[in-house]
Amino acid sequence: MSTQFDVAIIGGGIVGMATAMALATRDGLRPVVLEAEKELAAHQTGHNSGVIHSGLYYKPGSLKARLCAAGRDEMYRFCAEHAIPHERCGKIVVALDGSELPRLDELERRGRANGLTDIRRLTPDGIRDLEPHCAGIAALHVPITGIVTYPAVTRAMAGVVRAAQGDVRTGSRVVGVRREDGGFIVESTGSPVRARTIVNCAGVLSDRVALMCGVEPGVRIIPFRGEYYDLVESRRSLVRNLIYPVPDPRFPFLGVHYTRMVGGGVEAGPNAVLAMARHGYSWRNWSAGDLWGLLRFSGFWHMARAQWRTGVMELRRSLSKSRFVADLRRLIPEIRGADVFRARSGVRAQAVDPTGKFLDDFHLVSAPGMVHVLNAPSPAATASIAIGRVIADRVREVSSARATVSPALAG
């Protein structure tokens, strides 16, 4: 016997859970979240840097800019209300030489356009006041940035969903979706469920879940692994809070940085190397099927042609600790190889279009009775509560709508 729900959400990461929360608490609907793994937040949400982003980097007016600003404030409120450990510790973004100053200027301009009125330019003395071991000729101080552990947030959201009569099921990998009686039957490794609407929040597998639902997503997910090193305990004092480089605007990632973690410890990373599997958490994890899918995708070859130099540089840095440490020393010259050890990694779900372009903004595709989340990279954890609300709005539209495939969330 299958249970009837209003909405079945595929994926128990933070975006799926925030969507369920909006549907259950704001819209009075009964959602079920179906998560493949035994635990919630098992993939991107449980393998990220744990930063509550300010909204500094994103193009003014973009969904990332708008939803990061709204979501950040809601994330702080949610953590306070649910007694989730977090800290508003601030960060600095550091220019190491004159060539980076125009990009630092542009970040400052974007930050102000995105409503960050309290960002402040730092001189080398100002940098040393905040981070005594950090090099750099100028920096931006962003006081509103913070740290948290997102799996704790996701679990608290699941509590809210259950309290509002929603359901959250782990160990339920969705393997088939079919239309029946104006709704859907969702088959999974747990018991089947019936739902009027489907939301796909499957992260690194979201393009495949869309195809499984009979929707051509228009993009493919390319997995990029981010590897971290940890600072040994005796050297953690080299970093007080968060220290970031000025990012390379041609690449959608923020560059290797230092992050103090909410539970103690300091991480350095993540880099961004092509993963050999959708769940390719190390060079040992590879999948012939995933690689074959990548090689058959025209966007991969266009991307490879455009980005091969960066790709080779990232590959060499991934394989060589001394190269990784050399990059870390640009920000903190005192760091030595013995000060860091290889630690965990995460795999980012990055949507790429058939021309090889990285999708920069959050991206949803609607189809009758369905919403597919096809690009929810950083800062989607920070922005999750705001994104969840926008997805819930979309649920309302697709539940009544005729067939539309809209190119973007804003559309």
Ligand SMILES: Cc1cc2nc3c(=O)[nH]c(=O)nc-3n(C[C@H](O)[C@H](O)[C@H](O)COP(=O)(O)OP(=O)(O)OC[C@H]3O[C@@H](n4cnc5c(N)ncnc54)[C@H](O)[C@@H]3O)c2cc1C
């Ligand atoms: C290395 C790294 C660092 C990052 N740092 C930050 C940061 O500091 N701050 C920030 O805001 N963001 C950060 N991000 C981004 C952030 O983690 C993601 O944007 C966010 O977690 C996306 O959440 P999600 O729910 O969409 O995806 P996920 O957390 O990946 O969840 C998707 C879920 O779907 C499940 N699933 C897949 N297929 C199925 C199926 N068929 N049936 C059922 N379930 C299925 C998966 O098991 C998974 O749990 C980082 C990401 C990475 C990888």
